[in-house]
Amino acid sequence: MEKTIKINGREISFTNERNLLEVIRKAGIELPTFCYHSELSVYGACRMCLVEDERGRIMAACSTPPRPGMSIKTHTERLVRQRRVTLELLLANHDRECTSCVKSGSCRLQELARILGIKNIRFGQKKGRLPIDDSSPAIVRDPNKCILCGDCVRMCEEIQGIGVIGFAYRGSEARVTPPFNKNISEVNCVDCGQCAAVCPTGAITVASHMEKVWNALYDPAKTVVAQIAPAVRVSLGEEFGLKPGAVTSGKIIGALKKMGFDMVFDTCFAADLTAVEESHEFLERLSGKKRLPQFTSCCPAWVKYVELNYPDFKDNLSSCRSPQQMFGSVMKGIYAKKLGIDPEEIFVVSIMPCTAKKAEAQREEFSKGGIPDVDAVLTTQEMARMVREAGIIFDEVEEMPFDMPMGFATGGGLIFGGGEGVATAVIRTLGREPVFRTHGEGGQIKTAEIEYDGKIIKTAAVSGLNNAKKLLEAIRAGKEYYDLVEVMACSGGCVGGGGQPQPNTSDARESRKKGLLGSEKLMQLKSPAENPIIKDLYRDHLYSPGSEKAHEMLHTTYRNRKRIDGEICFSEDIKKAGKVSVKVCVGTCCYLSGAYELFSALKEIANEEKFKDRIELSATFCLENCAKSPCVMVDDTIIGKATVEKVIDEVIKRF
Amino acid sequence: MTENISCRNFEKVNDILEKYDYRPSNLISILQEVQEIYRYLPEEILTYISTAMGIAPARVFGVATFYENFSLEPKGKNVIKVCNGTACHVRKSDKILSTVRETLNLKNGAKTTDDMLFTLETVSCLGACGLAPVVVVNDRVYGNMTPEKVVQLINEIMEGSRNDQDS
Numbered sequence: 001m002e003k004t005i006k007i008n009g010r011e012i013s014f015t016n017e018r019n020l021l022e023v024i025r026k027a028g029i030e031l032p033t034f035c036y037h038s039e040l041s042v043y044g045a046c047r048m049c050l051v052e053d054e055r056g057r058i059m060a061a062c063s064t065p066p067r068p069g070m071s072i073k074t075h076t077e078r079l080v081r082q083r084r085v086t087l088e089l090l091l092a093n094h095d096r097e098c099t100s101c102v103k104s105g106s107c108r109l110q111e112l113a114r115i116l117g118i119k120n121i122r123f124g125q126k127k128g129r130l131p132i133d134d135s136s137p138a139i140v141r142d143p144n145k146c147i148l149c150g151d152c153v154r155m156c157e158e159i160q161g162i163g164v165i166g167f168a169y170r171g172s173e174a175r176v177t178p179p180f181n182k183n184i185s186e187v188n189c190v191d192c193g194q195c196a197a198v199c200p201t202g203a204i205t206v207a208s209h210m211e212k213v214w215n216a217l218y219d220p221a222k223t224v225v226a227q228i229a230p231a232v233r234v235s236l237g238e239e240f241g242l243k244p245g246a247v248t249s250g251k252i253i254g255a256l257k258k259m260g261f262d263m264v265f266d267t268c269f270a271a272d273l274t275a276v277e278e279s280h281e282f283l284e285r286l287s288g289k290k291r292l293p294q295f296t297s298c299c300p301a302w303v304k305y306v307e308l309n310y311p312d313f314k315d316n317l318s319s320c321r322s323p324q325q326m327f328g329s330v331m332k333g334i335y336a337k338k339l340g341i342d343p344e345e346i347f348v349v350s351i352m353p354c355t356a357k358k359a360e361a362q363r364e365e366f367s368k369g370g371i372p373d374v375d376a377v378l379t380t381q382e383m384a385r386m387v388r389e390a391g392i393i394f395d396e397v398e399e400m401p402f403d404m405p406m407g408f409a410t411g412g413g414l415i416f417g418g419g420e421g422v423a424t425a426v427i428r429t430l431g432r433e434p435v436f437r438t439h440g441e442g443g444q445i446k447t448a449e450i451e452y453d454g455k456i457i458k459t460a461a462v463s464g465l466n467n468a469k470k471l472l473e474a475i476r477a478g479k480e481y482y483d484l485v486e487v488m489a490c491s492g493g494c495v496g497g498g499g500q501p502q503p504n505t506s507d508a509r510e511s512r513k514k515g516l517l518g519s520e521k522l523m524q525l526k527s528p529a530e531n532p533i534i535k536d537l538y539r540d541h542l543y544s545p546g547s548e549k550a551h552e553m554l555h556t557t558y559r560n561r562k563r564i565d566g567e568i569c570f571s572e573d574i575k576k577a578g579k580v581s582v583k584v585c586v587g588t589c590c591y592l593s594g595a596y597e598l599f600s601a602l603k604e605i606a607n608e609e610k611f612k613d614r615i616e617l618s619a620t621f622c623l624e625n626c627a628k629s630p631c632v633m634v635d636d637t638i639i640g641k642a643t644v645e646k647v648i649d650e651v652i653k654r655f
Numbered sequence: 656m657t658e659n660i661s662c663r664n665f666e667k668v669n670d671i672l673e674k675y676d677y678r679p680s681n682l683i684s685i686l687q688e689v690q691e692i693y694r695y696l697p698e699e700i701l702t703y704i705s706t707a708m709g710i711a712p713a714r715v716f717g718v719a720t721f722y723e724n725f726s727l728e729p730k731g732k733n734v735i736k737v738c739n740g741t742a743c744h745v746r747k748s749d750k751i752l753s754t755v756r757e758t759l760n761l762k763n764g765a766k767t768t769d770d771m772l773f774t775l776e777t778v779s780c781l782g783a784c785g786l787a788p789v790v791v792v793n794d795r796v797y798g799n800m801t802p803e804k805v806v807q808l809i810n811e812i813m814e815g816s817r818n819d820q821d822s
Contacts, residue, residue, distance in 0.1 A: 163711025
């Protein structure tokens with residue numbers, strides 16, 4: 001039997017909608033919300049979606065399941081008044097310097113204040129301002145603009161599985177902050193920017209490189225070069241009224257030229273190069289059965305996630321640089337010479353869907369003699385803002401083609417921007433076409449098997465770091481086995497990046513990916529191995545995939561990272577006479593590799609007659625040797641992969 | 656924060672975690688017991704607890720800052736709690752609070768004196784409303800307080816600690 005409820009007197013049928021809000025919106029009625037996102041858990045905090053039932057009871061539509069026979073109203077006088085008061089209270093605590101806020105124009109709070117007709121705020125402003133945290137290369141936090149909807153907190157915890165920020169304190173003191181009020185750069189943030197993507201106000205925004213880029217454009221001595229990531233061409237149009245997925249590469253290039261860029265190239269070209277290098281590396285590992293599964297390394301947020309949380313998988317990451325960095329390296333290292341321009345005078349700007357790319361470009365591995373390979377990274381949103389600043393009418397921009405040679409790409413490079421794209425391109429380079437199917441519960445992991453050289457190669461692709469975490473745990477536990485694994489930190493891959501236009505919903509992500517795949521169908525060459533420009537590049541400069549030169553220019557190394565600043569606490573005290581100091585590291589990695597069991601065992605031994613009063617045993621945090629955990633420091637020697645025997649041997653040496 | 660975690664206390668923390676089975680729902684009880692060891696919740700220990708229990712440090716920090724009972728800063732030797740519940744409030748506990756602050760020279764919201772002798776806290780109702788306004792010093796209840804009486808009380812404690820040092 002059909003289930004129905006009455007909304008504002010109208011009979012509306014529903015099936016498996018999870019809450020009243022979904023039914024109401026399906027009925028074509030818009031209820032305002034701050035804290036509701038279909039991908040996240042229901043929080044019910046913002047009190048904007050209030051509805052009233054026939055008995056006059058008020059409830060939040062987002063957290064009330066629909067029951068057949070219910071009769072609710074959505075816009076009674078009482079509800080409208082209630083919503084206005086709530087909004088007024090939110091605004092009272094809010095920094096209302098709207099005109100100078102980067103979020104102005106796309107701010108949900110501003111929008112709702114307008115829609116609900118807030119004219120004056122009767123409550124006084126909160127005293128005292130909290131400091132702005134601009135320590136991160138990717139995001140800027142301004143707690144004075146936070147309305148405590150918790151979207152960022154749930155995004156980081158539920159979708160990304162990290163939980164960098166959380167609620168702290170209570171009542172009027174409540175705020176969203178990293179642990180111990182540290183700066184974002186001091187904790188385990190991977191720079192994915194998904195918090196900024198869901199923030200309804202200007203409380204979390206993307207760190208801007210616009211000024212840097214304008215300065216370079218205004219500088220006549222600089223040759224300013226752009227590279228455009230695949231995911232940008234299917235989303236930038238949204239900022240100018242087009243549907244998600246509409247392909248606008250020609251117009252983007254035209255607009256960039258109008259803004260004064262000297263050359264505009266395609267990151268897809270560099271993605272082809274990445275696929276060629278990465279597939280070569282993959283075959284090497286496959287034949288040696290070493291460091292498998294090979295993890296893709298195109299996503300800088302994922303790379304940082306591994307460095308922070310899974311140092312034991314660090315060597316499994318492909319050593320290939322990401323397309324952005326390969327482009328920068330080839331541009332300044334090879335192409336600059338061809339053009340006869342000093343690399344110092346070339347300014348490389350990447351236009352990316354991503355906030356983590358800003359952090360990646362600043363990694364010291366990607367600078368030579370103090371000159372970064374990529375000078376500035378603009379997100380899709382920043383690009384749109386610059387188009388407007390330049391007075392360019394996007395609709396009317398004449399379409400232009402990419403500059404050559406680095407403007408030529410194959411379909412393999414183009415699909416890097418959507419989920420499974422990198423794995424597909426790598427396999428395609430080997431001359432096979434993988435067909436990905438959803439695998440396991442929830443369909444969050446996609447897998448494909450291909451036959452190669454008489455063997456079956458198993459590949460998996462996953463997006464969203466919480467999904468990646470589950471996959472890693474399964475691999476570590478031996479429950480799953482793969483040869484090649486693609487991980488993208490943001491749900492849906494780069495098309496859903498933290499710098500993409502808002503709303504960055506799963507529907508928008510899906511449409512953008514469709515746009516990429518549609519555009520790929522029109523491309524003549526599909527396999528990165530067929531790219532003629534890349535063949536030339538190897539012939540003239542890099543010799544062959546995996547060559548020494550290729551390693552120098554296109555590969556990188558990874559490092560250990562502490563999760564929280566201040567985890568180290570070496571004791572400064574003077575060594576007690578005659579005692580050997582034994583410090584067991586109980587930092588995250590060491591703890592998980594059994595540091596406490598080791599500590600307990602050492603404790604027992606230290607109490608034995610032979611060692612009594614000769615060992616000073618203590619625990620310490622993070623010796624920054626995480627890949628070799630558990631670690632123990634005996635006096636000033638660090639023992640990696642420590643065992644009781646190893647430690648005792650080292651101690652005895654000192655007696 | 657250059658202090659190593661002493662071996663004895665570190666074992667105690669682990670015993671507590673063990674006792675509560677590392678279960679996230681027991682976090683509050685764990686923090687309470689850990690606070691008993693250190694008289695506050697050191698940052699490193701909170702990080703360690705979050706690692707051991709598999710909870711994000713931000714969440715542990717959130718719980719530790721939500722409850723008035725937890726302190727993230729070392730507490731002084733004597734803890735003075737001034738009740739600011741309804742009954743005490745209407746009987747002018749605010750005056751007592753400001754007097755204590757003045758007497759102890761606690762400025763800008765500082766809770767603990769520089770000499771680590773006193774920590775001042777406010778509590779919301781101790782359930783001794785008949786004695787309002789109430790002050791609790793080191794778990795001993797003092798009822799019907801006045802600003803004069805509280806100054807006297809503080810002086811007595813200071814005196815006592817001076818004598819302790821002398822002897």
